[in-house]
Amino acid sequence: MKQIVGQLAALMLITVLVTSVAATPAFADWDKTKYPAIQGTIPIEDGQDFKQLSNISLVDAMSTAEEAVPDSKAIYGKLTVINGYLVYKVVMMDDNRGHNKVLVDAGTGEQLYVSDVVSKDSYKNKRSYDKKHNKKMKDYFKGMTPEQVAEKKQQFKEMGDAWKSISLQDRATMIIHFMQMKMQWDTMSDDEKELKKQEMKEQWKEFLPLSPEEKKQKLEDYVKSLKN
Structure with missing residues (x-):
């Protein structure tokens, strides 16, 4: 179980990377x-x-x-x-x-x-999405100064760029791994999931400040670990 939980931490961390950096609309619909x-x-x-x-x-x-x-x-x-x-x-x-x-x-x-390209700004006209998204962002940035908010948004963008910059083969390898590990995540108890979520939040805080090059290297290292 310890090995599975460790893998899930990395899985969920990278899943957040993929889905949170302005990619949310693509997954929402x-x-x-x-x-x-x-x-x-x-x-x-x-x-x-x-x-x-x-x-x-x-x-x-x-x-x-x-x-x-x-x-x-x-x-x-x-x-x-x-x-x-x-x-x-x-x-x-x-x-x-x-x-x-x-x-x-x-x-x-x-x-x-x-399909036609949907811009990120087009979702501002979707009230249900906009309300939910705004509340989530407001809660996340609560207590931060405008400068800190700008810094966090830049870090999010860098994470999305890091994901897109790794090879197509590496992206596919991790996506397949996500699907396999998601099945194991679904078998965990609520207490195990909650504990792991808290650990992942701490890992998220450590991952965000890394440089763009370091973020990309983290992803590539993770793919290598899957192949060993």
């Missing part, structure tokens, strides 16, 4: 996007287990997505079913923190759909 009537090559029936049916890897899907949107990086991907066909859904993010999604056929590796 992850399963709410309405897609056109795409047709893939691997039909899936309701309730069918499709986890082992893909002919391509997550790396392949992310690579296809980055070719489709060359000015963005693939920050997350997942095997799923859209309109009855098995696809990889990949979230892309550009340097201005705008995001869009790419659907990749899990049978052939071909792109099936590329």
